[in-house]
Amino acid sequence: MRDVFKIFFHTGWRQQLLIVFALMVSGLVEIVGIATLWPIVGLLGGETHMKSHAIDEYVRWGLAELNLPLTIEVLLLIIVGAATLSFVFGTAGSVFVGRSVANFGTSVRLQLIDAMVHAKWSYFVAQPVARYTAAVNSDADRASVAFKASALCLSGLIQTLVLMGMALFVSWPFFLGAVAVVAVLWLGVGRYMRMAKKAGRGKSKHNLALLHAVTDALTNVKALKAMNRHSFIGHTFAVHVERLRRATQAETYSTSAVRAVQEPLFTILILGGLFIGHSVLGMDLRVMLGSTLLLKRVADSIGTVRSNYQRVVLERPSFWHLQHLLQEVRANREHLSSGKMPSLPATIEFSDVGFAYPGKQVMRGANVTLAAGELTTIIGPSGAGKTTIADLVAGLHQATDGTVKINGLPLQEIDMAGWRRQLGYIPQDSILFNDTIINNITLGDPTVSRGQVEAALKAADAWGFVSKLPGEMDFTIGVRGSLLSGGQRQRLAIARALIGDPKLLILDEATSALDKKTAKEISRAARALTGSRTILAITHQALWVRAADRVYEIRDGKVTTAPAGVN
Numbered sequence: 001m002r003d004v005f006k007i008f009f010h011t012g013w014r015q016q017l018l019i020v021f022a023l024m025v026s027g028l029v030e031i032v033g034i035a036t037l038w039p040i041v042g043l044l045g046g047e048t049h050m051k052s053h054a055i056d057e058y059v060r061w062g063l064a065e066l067n068l069p070l071t072i073e074v075l076l077l078i079i080v081g082a083a084t085l086s087f088v089f090g091t092a093g094s095v096f097v098g099r100s101v102a103n104f105g106t107s108v109r110l111q112l113i114d115a116m117v118h119a120k121w122s123y124f125v126a127q128p129v130a131r132y133t134a135a136v137n138s139d140a141d142r143a144s145v146a147f148k149a150s151a152l153c154l155s156g157l158i159q160t161l162v163l164m165g166m167a168l169f170v171s172w173p174f175f176l177g178a179v180a181v182v183a184v185l186w187l188g189v190g191r192y193m194r195m196a197k198k199a200g201r202g203k204s205k206h207n208l209a210l211l212h213a214v215t216d217a218l219t220n221v222k223a224l225k226a227m228n229r230h231s232f233i234g235h236t237f238a239v240h241v242e243r244l245r246r247a248t249q250a251e252t253y254s255t256s257a258v259r260a261v262q263e264p265l266f267t268i269l270i271l272g273g274l275f276i277g278h279s280v281l282g283m284d285l286r287v288m289l290g291s292t293l294l295l296k297r298v299a300d301s302i303g304t305v306r307s308n309y310q311r312v313v314l315e316r317p318s319f320w321h322l323q324h325l326l327q328e329v330r331a332n333r334e335h336l337s338s339g340k341m342p343s344l345p346a347t348i349e350f351s352d353v354g355f356a357y358p359g360k361q362v363m364r365g366a367n368v369t370l371a372a373g374e375l376t377t378i379i380g381p382s383g384a385g386k387t388t389i390a391d392l393v394a395g396l397h398q399a400t401d402g403t404v405k406i407n408g409l410p411l412q413e414i415d416m417a418g419w420r421r422q423l424g425y426i427p428q429d430s431i432l433f434n435d436t437i438i439n440n441i442t443l444g445d446p447t448v449s450r451g452q453v454e455a456a457l458k459a460a461d462a463w464g465f466v467s468k469l470p471g472e473m474d475f476t477i478g479v480r481g482s483l484l485s486g487g488q489r490q491r492l493a494i495a496r497a498l499i500g501d502p503k504l505l506i507l508d509e510a511t512s513a514l515d516k517k518t519a520k521e522i523s524r525a526a527r528a529l530t531g532s533r534t535i536l537a538i539t540h541q542a543l544w545v546r547a548a549d550r551v552y553e554i555r556d557g558k559v560t561t562a563p564a565g566v567n
């Protein structure tokens with residue numbers, strides 16, 4: 001039960017208390033209706049003098065205070081009024097719950113997305129994509145359900161307590177009967193609660209595993225199909241789907257079983273109670289009838305608590321997973337330095353730079369100069385650390401030894417956000433969105449005009465093929481640009497990098513998918529951009545060595561200069 005409180009009050013208490021208040025008042029007003037039934041039963045039984053009973057006394061006192069006569073009509077009107085008020089407060093409570101649940105779902109998604117986009121690159125790059133898609137999608141939904149169920153569980157709990165108080169008022173044997181109802185109905189379903197707990201954990205785990213498998217497989221499906229290995233992924237899916245099916249079955253079984261067990265248990269309790277009340281304790285018939293109604297309310301109330309508690313148990317793994325993930329991503333937030341903005345184009349200097357990934361030294365004592373307005377090319381075998389140099393320039397990683405300076409200013413002392421806005425970065429694997437060409441180039445920036453996009457496409461040698469597409473730059477390029485060729489995708493990535501008129505252009509194997517002629521044209525176009533821009537090209541292609549002002553080679557962690565040839 002502790003989790004119900006923790007989940008409900010996790011995000012604050014003001015709105016939460018309002019919800020509990022509305023639902024509680026709705027329940028209390030309903031109880032006034034039940035209490036009013038007491039004297040009605042007596043009047044219908046033809047009593048002229050009501051036998052003195054605490055509840056009768058209160059109803060009579062209430063009527064006298066309001067100057068109302070004790071008649072069946074008045075009592076029925078009070079019951080109708082109480083039911084109406086209960087409906088009004090119940091509806092208000094449901095509206096508050098609905099609003100809070102929607103706000104909770106939206107806010108937790110926005111917080112996670114915000115935390116993710118501001119996380120350090122070194123943290124981000126090590127995370128499986130499915131972890132976040134699952135969190136933003138199904139975990140956020142399930143956490144909202146846990147939140148809603150905790151609200152309903154708490155209000156049900158308060159109602160049950162009030163009804164128990166009323167039971168104590170009626171008579172102590174009846175109170176004991178109510179305690180028995182609560183205890184038997186609660187403990188009688190303990191086994192199914194444990195089953196729900198296990199099913200909830202299983203669902204979360206297998207959902208995530210399935211999403212991991214699907215994301216990985218769909219990203220690689222082409223190669224797997226070409227090698228006829230797709231039956232292997234089908235098998236991996238089937239294993240996770242089967243485990244998910246079992247968890248879902250256990251969930252459904254545990255929820256239906258609780259409902260199925262509750263009804264007969266309640267009937268046995270009521271009949272047994274009536275028998276004991278009448279034959280053993282010789283209780284008044286009117287008290288027994290009223291008590292039965294009240295007991296039914298107690299059973300309904302504890303039923304609400306139980307079913308919502310079960311929902312909390314089923315969904316809480318997602319709630320806490322989301323909270324822990326949010327904490328973890330926030331702890332890995334990237335704190336961008338907010339110093340000076342260097343003059344541009346800038347000279348970037350590595351002085352005795354060393355860098356290591358956890359457990360892997362990539363470079364030592366590297367001295368590199370990317371002179372302002374020049375094209376510098378970095379070559380080296382695969383895995384030598386070329387991309388790492390680009391990432392150090394962009395501040396995505398920090399040198400573990402030595403310093404990286406921009407126009408003499410250490411990288412940690414510059415305005416990092418401003419610096420990155422001056423960067424045009426074309427990574428090895430550019431991600432294109434399933435959207436139009438223009439949206440892929442502007443990335444949603446409304447200040448970029450169609451004319452600027454066309455100019456960038458021309459500079460990237462992409463206008464030739466774009467102008468032949470249906471709709472030209474309004475053509476939708478398919479999932480990750482699947483309707484285009486590899487070379488066409490690369491040209492769009494170059495155009496995207498050129499759109500902000502960057503003062504430092506980083507091309508990481510930017511022309512590796514292009515034919516020699518086009519690659520040469522692009523390297524020439526890049527050369528033409530020097531002077532007002534500093535350019536860093538990372539490549540295996542000799543044409544970039546010929547186009548460069550200076551060349552460095554990285555091999556076995558050491559960076560050396562190599563001959564360059566401007567053509």
Ligand SMILES: Nc1ncnc2c1ncn2[C@@H]1O[C@H](COP(=O)(O)OP(=O)(O)OP(=O)(O)O)[C@@H](O)[C@H]1O
Nearest residue numbers: 125357358360362381382383384385386387388389
């Ligand atoms: N996030 C990371 N965590 C741990 N090791 C990494 C990480 N990124 C890269 N590495 C390792 O660091 C080394 C340098 O990687 P880098 O990507 O800089 O090489 P590269 O020269 O650009 O290779 P390629 O030409 O194949 O793209 C590689 O051995 C790689 O395995």
